[in-house]
Amino acid sequence: MKRLISLTRLILLISLFHHITISLFAEDWIVPPDKAEKTAPFVFSKESVEKGAELFVKNCQSCHGDPTRGNFAKLDPTPEDPASEKFKELTDGEMFYKITNGRGTMPQFKMILSEDDRWDLISYIRSFHSGYIQPEPELTSMTGAGERASMTILFDSLSKMVTISVYTVKNDMKSPVKGAEVLFFVKRYFGNLSLGDAVRTNEEGIISYPFPDGIAGDSTGQLTLIAQLNESSGYGNAKKAILVPLGVPTEWISLTAPRAMWNINFKAPVWLILSYSLTVLGVLLALVYIMLQIRKIFYLGSAVDDAKSDKP
Ligand code: HEC
Incomplete structure (x- = not known):
């Protein structure tokens, strides 16, 4: 009897402990300070709220319910x-971090929603917070963020520089976009080779990009450079490609050439093919021999039976 009591006590204690750790954990969702300071790349607008509302119904409502109604799913933590x-x-920034990375039942949306989508969601959620004032967007441009930007790409063979110009067009007026992030790639057979971190446009909306050394081009050193706006800058994802002669001349092996990885002809040396064939032949002969022996035993057996039944 005493034992039973101490056992129930132990179980009670463990469950209490478990509950305490769970609730402690639930309260402590700490976001790194630099992430918490992050701000949206565009000014929240009626459009962003509407887009966010749509995204919320599809991705969040099942658990978080309808905002202001308190009809969220009964989960622990809530x-x-x-x-x-x-x-x-x-x-x-904290909201962005939590939506991006998730925790426990709260899913991670890093791979599911684009950064702009996540900010649209925050813009929608903020529309329910009276007195909320949006902090300064991360990128201030001369034209106002959130507009689709266009891009030109030029190569100057004298200075060997690639020049990118990013701008928006309004009423036939071009305005440069400052601080837009541009990513650089080199075109390859399968996908593109990234040339590293994004580069930002200067006050005039321009990037002077020194093409890196030692990148393989075709047999004459030509290669296709691709510049693409980083979507998270909030200016869309305009993309431009240009042929530049700055690569290292490289003879690429044709995919159908005998040396290519998936070509099986010409690869095996004669001695290997011969010894392989002989081994297979040997095994087959051994099998046939064994089967013949079994047949012999069978006939011998029936001959003995015949001899027995002949005797009176
Ligand atoms: C499968 C259920 C589920 C879905 C779907 C879901 N959430 Fe959550 N969310 C949770 C849970 C549970 C928590 C509490 C997590 C915790 O505290 O460990 C949470 C927490 C959060 C938090 C942090 C709240 C705080 O107080 O720190 C934010 C912000 C959030 N969710 C936003 C979203 C958004 C936006 C979406 C849609 C894109 C979404 N959630 C979709 C279950 C969900």
């Missing part, structure tokens, strides 16, 4: 109503 004080207290 998802909470996005219109709640708890959500309001988060910085934009």
